[in-house]
Amino acid sequence: MENNMNKQELRAQYEYRRRKSAEGMRLQLISFGLMAFLTIISFLAVGYGLPKSFVVPILLLLASVQALFQLYYFMHASEKGHGMVMFFMYSAMFVAFITVLCYMTIIWW
Numbered sequence: 001m002e003n004n005m006n007k008q009e010l011r012a013q014y015e016y017r018r019r020k021s022a023e024g025m026r027l028q029l030i031s032f033g034l035m036a037f038l039t040i041i042s043f044l045a046v047g048y049g050l051p052k053s054f055v056v057p058i059l060l061l062l063a064s065v066q067a068l069f070q071l072y073y074f075m076h077a078s079e080k081g082h083g084m085v086m087f088f089m090y091s092a093m094f095v096a097f098i099t100v101l102c103y104m105t106i107i108w109w
Contacts, residue, residue: 024076031073038062 042062045055071089076082 028073031069035066035069038066 039062042059045058
């Protein structure tokens with residue numbers, strides 16, 4: 001009886017892991033498709049010869065969105081246990097943003 005229960009428990013764990021893996025793969029494929037779409041939009045924006053004042057902010061925005069997709073779906077940052085790592089990554093992004101903002105302010109003003 002105990003051996004049969006152990007097999008059922010192992011089977012349930014296997015099915016759970018299988019479903020979680022399939023869900024993760026589905027999210028990665030959707031994310032990959034969205035990133036490819038954003039890349040195509042970037043190429044089209046540059047290829048059509050739109051004004052530089054329009055293209056540069058759009059490219060920066062699309063690059064930021066792609067970086068977030070890669071961080072959360074391909075590097076599995078959205079999973080449990082990555083809290084401290086994400087804290088340090090967000091802190092580094094904040095410091096980088098402030099540094100770039102300071103340099104831009106110094107150069108342009």
